[in-house]
Amino acid sequence: MKYPEFRALEDRNGGSKADDLLTASITAFCCVARPAKSDARQLEDLAVPLLALASPRVRRHAAAALSEIPHAPKRLILALAADDVDISAPLLLRSPVLKPADLIGLIQQKGIGHARAIARRQIEDAALLQTLRHFHDPAIDRALALQTGLPVSQEEEPLDRVETESPRLRETREALRALMRDTDAGLSTDQALADHLIDAALLDQTHFFRGEFAKALDLDNETAERIIGHSLNAELTIALASLGLSAEAAHLVLTGLFGLVHKDLHSLRLFVQSYRQIDQDKAQATINRWKTEENSQKLRQKLREMAADFERGGTGSSTRKVS
Incomplete structure (x- = not known):
């Protein structure tokens, strides 16, 4: 990248x-x-x-x-x-350059915001685990429990709560938005939405991003998960374009989700060129078609359920008459 x-x-x-x-x-x-x-x-x-x-x-x-x-x-x-x-x-x-001693030093220097991000790594070092657990922070404890396979609360921590608990992080985001408002370089149609999706993707919490992505597109979580997939794909790129994200913002989102999606300069240039050629209105029309298909599928499923209920009810009545 x-x-x-x-x-x-x-x-x-x-x-x-x-x-x-x-x-x-x-x-x-x-x-x-x-x-x-x-x-x-x-x-x-x-x-x-x-x-x-x-x-x-x-x-x-x-x-x-x-x-x-x-x-x-x-x-x-x-x-x-x-x-x-x-x-x-x-x-x-x-x-992979950051070793446990480095991470412990960063936690001691920077505090809970860095600790929450580090807790999402695969951690085996006992000293690092002890440093993280010392915070007694729900987000850190949940991340560590997920690694060890221990049961965790079914309630996902909303992204807004993370922001509320980290004033320094919130102030940094606001400063970044102010900086980007001062220039036309790489700005999205809705820069606040772009920043929000980038943050969700870079936090390496797929469920956070999926929820925010579904909300932005007004789609079901299941449809959003299918669009996101497991790697860079045309549907996800079209969806990001429909939201008015700049090429830079879209690329940051893709990197947060999938890591290095373009590993050489040529492929990166091709991505920027092809992304800029996506017409936002046509991309939105594609999203609307997905919504129509989604609603049609829901309707078909509901009709199938109603038919099954009717059939079960009819069978029950026949059985009662015979008896």
């Missing part, structure tokens, strides 16, 4: 020099199939000083792009992981 290319593809005239340098350097590194230690060192020396000057959006893209790369430079990963959880979430959830 080469998120940095969105800076050039979405707005060729915008962006600071720090943003451009950071995105270009990460793009170059991600394009190398087997980078040498010298490549990682060069990226680290160039990128780490730029983080303080780069915009939240570009730092967020950098974290997502590097989240599954085992040979990413550790000092850069640690710097990004110590950023606000809106930016660091992909690394906290998936980065």
Whole structure:
């Protein structure tokens, strides 16, 4: 995934020099199939000083792009992981570079927001588990229970509750939205909705995203789950376009759901070009057709149930008459 290319593809005239340098350097590194230690060192020396000057959006893209790369430079990963959880979430959830000692240090430094994200990793280290359990936080306890197969409450924690319990996270989101309102680069028709879906996808909680996605499209959860599927597909892309998401926002959502969906620059460019060619009105017409099919299926199911009830009732009456 080469998120940095969105800076050039979405707005060729915008962006600071720090943003451009950071995105270009990460793009170059991600394009190398087997980078040498010298490549990682060069990226680290160039990128780490730029983080303080780069915009939240570009730092967020950098974290997502590097989240599954085992040979990413550790000092850069640690710097990004110590950023606000809106930016660091992909690394906290998936980065193989972060070891238990690193994660414990991040929890001690950043607090419960980072701890909740880290708790969703597959954790076997006893010291890290003890650090997480020390919070006595329902969200953390639920995530750890799911890993060990212990019974958990059937009530899912709503995304709004997570936001309410994390004022720092909420403030960061508002700052990001304010930043994006100041520029036309990569904006969605409904930027608040785009941010909300991106947050839900990057939190690595599929049930959260499925619920928010179904609500946005006014579809059943079952239909939403079918559309989302297990990998990048045309129906999901059309659905995101119908909601007015920009190519950048759509790509962030797809990455939060499925990881690295475009692993080279060429495929990323093709995605942006093809996504921009989707007509929003036609995409909405497709969604309306899905709703019609959904309602038709519900009606057929209801008629089948009524026919079965009638048949059972008729059979019962015949039996009573014979007796």
